[in-house]
Amino acid sequence: MHVQTAQTVAPLDQALVDSLDAYIREHQEEAGNLIPVLQYAQSAFGYLPEDVLKHISEALQISYSEVTGVVTFYSFFSTVPRGKHIVRVCLGTACYVRGGKEVLRAFRETLGIDVGGTTEDREFSLEVGRCFGACGLAPVVMVGDDVHQRVKPSGVKDILAQYEGVNA
Amino acid sequence: MLNVTINDKDVSVETGATILEAARSAGVQIPTLCNLEHLSPLGACRVCVVEVEGAKALMAACATPVRDGMVIHTNSPRARTARKTVVDLLLSEHEGNCQYCDRSLDCELRVLSFDLGIQEPMYVGAKPGGQADFSTPALVRDGEKCVKCRRCVTVCNEVQQVGALFPQYRGYETVIGPAFAMNLDDVACVQCGQCAAVCPVGAITERSHxxxxxxxxxxxxxxxxxxxxxxxxxxxxxxxxxxxxxxxxxxxxxxxxxxxxxxxxxxxxTADLTIMEEGTELLTRLKGALAPDDPQLPPPALPMFTSCSPGWIKFAEYYFPDMLGHLSTCKSxxxxxxxxxxxxxxxxxxxxxxxxxxxxxxxxxxxxxxxxxxxxxxxxxxxxxxxxxxxxxxxxxxxxxxxxxxLPDGTMDSPLGYSSGAADIFANTGGVMEAALRTAYELVTGRELPVDNLHVAPVAGLEGVKEAEIQITAPLPDWAFLDGVTVRVAVAHGLGNAAAVMRAVRSGERTYHFVEVMTCPGGCIGGGGQPRFTTDAVRLARINAIYREDEGKPHRKSHENPDVLELYASFLGQPLGEKSHHLLHTNYEARARV
Structure with a gap:
């Protein structure tokens, strides 16, 4: 089973914690605030460290098990540090039947990492998506916020070359 | 009122009733699995699907409110086949080991499977598996048996507001458990066992001794x-x-x-003994607050909360560490x-x-x-x-x-076997309060608690939070400071209700002198270790039995138990004395919630 747990790799940057707290204060009373807070935290810290998840649980008064339940449910969230560029290969139904799996294999082989992994130079992380809502363009790959459509295994190297060494 | 037809029967139900409720009121049984009495329907297991004329898909009876004129078939071939498929699929992921299972005799999945006429596995393949968690002294979780109905999640979050259990991960990999599927001992679980009480299979049980x-x-x-x-x-x-x-x-x-x-x-x-100690502790705290010997001393914390229920104690240690001074120091x-x-x-x-x-x-x-x-x-x-x-x-x-x-009736042995009726009612929500009031009131006034048959009616029953006031008049000289004082008490059962009382006390919104908390709904009679399955009807039957036991006793008040008096005379000395302090009282530790 693919079980992820959280870790805190380095001490948390206090300025980022303060910015998270400000964001939480702003949305404290809103119903359904957990996911936006997690998204904010992930974009601030680059991933969701264990200490941040516990902090969010305390601040929103939502049980820790519910916070981690949401984090582990959505493939968008990561509890381990990731590369500068997140490559997400869609394996939703349309992408799957139009060769998404072969595209994923090409990314795995080219990057030399498995799904959930990060390259040693911290350039790329590889993830699987479950439908980006662009089924007409299948198979779809997202790198960061860019959508790449009708990707073929043979085009994978060219796509990666656009990002290598570029800051996200 | 809405009029619907269920299996060709005309049924009238209140607006807002679900199909399941409507069917039950008409005597039509629909099998359920994830559904729990009084709690919001989940619609998670799909065992209760029924056919509604005009609707494309089958509907979960527990989660679908009836509409006027609905025509419902609970037992059509389509509904029955779908239900059977649902249970077939649950069975395909369930590692039964029925002959070794704690739930051999009362497994709801086994009964469902039998009732639906399932005789062989329909789907065979990999099972998600999972490891058994033996980390706590009280509970064992076995992920292999879990069918993900989420009853335990509902009870842990909605009733107890502990939130130790929640679905983790997704799809086939879903684990119902603590954060990141850690061990139960690594999280803020109070081990009340309400999860084990509602689990339909053997996925959560007590750790056997x-x-x-x-x-x-x-x-x-x-x-x-x-x-x-x-x-x-x-x-x-x-x-x-x-x-x-x-x-x-x-x-x-x-x-x-x-x-x-x-x-x-x-x-x-020792319930009688608890009343002697806890009642004295309450009166001592009241004296310290209302008529202190030394006004320089900080006043003792009021209200005082009972401390008999270990799930509640652990809950307070996690969630209200700032209020541990309010808990009676009496051991359970x-x-x-x-x-x-x-x-x-x-x-x-x-x-x-x-x-x-x-x-x-x-x-x-x-x-x-x-x-x-x-x-x-x-x-x-x-x-x-x-x-x-x-x-x-x-x-x-x-x-x-x-x-x-x-078996013929036997009697308990001496010297630790005799009890008053006040001790019996420790089992019921409101019982410890009533027992304490029977003794404390008499200690203070020299008169019997002036209520019908010694029962404090406002604190009995299944209401989540109950309150009562007792006015003290003409006390004995030692307790003159209580003259005219109205003692305010509250009783909460179920930790969600206890948390509401704690928050109201902390904010100053409610003021009480004494609060009884029992971890489980209904009190100990609804405990996590009781025979399954505990519904409100079962709770009330047990509660009434306990009151009968009390009413049949020659002594109804703890301070009249001759063996307890003998224990003080020959061994302990007096309540809150040195020996009591050493043997019968304890202290609590703040615990980190996450």
């Missing part, structure tokens, strides 16, 4: 004694097919004797019993306490955790050695070849 007790009973060098909690006698009969609410006190005593215990005693005895009756047994009783019968084994029979799983708390060893030994749930005792009686139904 049966083997240890059998071994102790078989060892001729050991003096093995047993104490039985008040709530057990109103539920144990259910283990043998008796109706809920049958009192089996006498048969229970005889069964325990047949199992070979050297002394059969009553936690009720279980622990008072252990401490008294291995000192006073050991001395009296001339048994080396090192060779004494104290076994508890409790309606509770958290009592297993409590007995293992390292600080509860004031006798010089761990005060309580083994804790059996009501269910485990039922199984031991069965395994011991004892024909429970035909």
């Amino acid at each position: 049966m083997e240890g007790v059998w071994k102790a009973l078989a060892d001729p060098d050991l003096h093995v004694i047993v104490q039985t909690a008040p709530a057990v006698r109103a539920a144990l009969g259910e283990c043998f097919g008796m109706e809920p609410g049958r009192l089996v006190t006498g048969q229970m005593v005889t069964a325990l004797r047949e199992l070979g215990f050297d002394g059969i005693f009553d936690t009720n005895f 009756p279980q622990q008072m019993f252990g401490a008294i047994a291995k000192t006073y009783y050991a001395e009296k019968v001339g048994v080396d306490p090192a060779k004494m084994v104290v076994v508890s029979v409790m309606p509770c799983t958290a009592k297993k955790f409590e007995a293992a708390r390292s600080e509860l060893a004031d006798s010089g030994f761990q005060d309580v050695d083994f804790v059996l749930t009501t269910r485990e005792l039922g199984r031991m009686i069965q395994a011991g070849g004892v024909d429970f139904a035909s």
Whole structure:
């Protein structure tokens, strides 16, 4: 089973914690605030460290098990540090039947990492998506916020070359 | 009112009723799995799907409100086939091991499967598996058996507001468990066992102490004694097919004797002792607050909260660490019993306490955790050695070849076996409060508590939070400072209700002098270790049985228990005295919630 747990790799940057707290204060009373807070935290810290998840649980008064339940449910969230560029290969139904799996294999082989992994130079992380809502363009790959459509295994190297060494 | 047709029957129901409720009111049974009485429907398991004319898809009866004119078929071939497929799929992921399973006899999945006529596996393939979690002293979770119905999640989050359990991960990899599927001992679980009480299969059960007790009973060098909690006698009969609410006190005593215990005693005895200590503690706190001997001293924390219920204690340690000073320092009756047994009783019968084994029979799983708390060893030994749930005792009686139904009544042994009616009602929500008031009021005024048949009606029953006021007039001279004081009390059962009271007290929104908290809905009679399945009807039947037990007692007040008075006269001295302080009181530790 693919079980992820959280870790805190380095001490948390206090300025980022303060910015998270400000964001939480702003949305404290809103119903359904957990996911936006997690998204904010992930974009601030680059991933969701264990200490941040516990902090969010305390601040929103939502049980820790519910916070981690949401984090582990959505493939968008990561509890381990990731590369500068997140490559997400869609394996939703349309992408799957139009060769998404072969595209994923090409990314795995080219990057030399498995799904959930990060390259040693911290350039790329590889993830699987479950439908980006662009089924007409299948198979779809997202790198960061860019959508790449009708990707073929043979085009994978060219796509990666656009990002290598570029800051996200 | 809405008019609907269910299986060709015309049915009128209130607006807002679900299809399931409408069907039940018409005497039509629809099987359910994830559904729980009074709690918001989940629609997670799909076992209750029915066919609604005009609707494309089948509807989950538990989660679909009826509309006027709906025509519903609960048993059409389409509904029945779908239901069977749902259960087939659940079975395909369930690692049964039925012959070894704790739930062999009362597994709801097995019954469903039988009722739907499933005779062979329809889907065979990989199973998600999962490891058994033996990390806590009270509960065992076995992920292989879990069918992800989420009843435990609903109870843990909505009723108890503990939030230790939640679905983790996704799809086939879903685990119902603590954060990141960690062990239960690594998270803020209070081990109340309400999850185990509602689990339809054997995925959450108590950690068994049966083997240890059998071994102790078989060892001729050991003096093995047993104490039985008040709530057990109103539920144990259910283990043998008796109706809920049958009192089996006498048969229970005889069964325990047949199992070979050297002394059969009553936690009720130390419930009376608890009232002596806790009642005195309450009056001492009231004096410190209202008429302090030394006004320079900080006033004692009020309201005082009861401390009998170990799930509640652990909950307060996690969630209200700033308010631990409000908890009575009294140990629970279980622990008072252990401490008294291995000192006073050991001395009296001339048994080396090192060779004494104290076994508890409790309606509770958290009592297993409590007995293992390292600080509860004031006798010089761990005060309580083994804790059996009501269910485990039922199984031991069965395994011991004892024909429970035909047993004659026995009586508890002396000197730790006699109790007042006030001790009996410790089993019910509101009971500890009533017992305390019976004694404290009389101590203060010299008169009997002026309520009908000694029952404090406003704090009885299944309302989540109950309040009452008792006006003190014409007290005895020692308690003159209480003249004209209206004592305000509250009772909460279920930890969600307890948390609401704690928050109201913390914010100053409510002020009380004394609050009773019991962890489980209905009190101990609805404990996590009681025979399954506990509904409100079952709770009320057990509650009424307990009141009958109380009303039949020659003594109805703890301070009239002659054996408790003898214990003070010959051993303890006085309530809150030095020896009591050492043996009967404890302290609490703040715990980190995450």
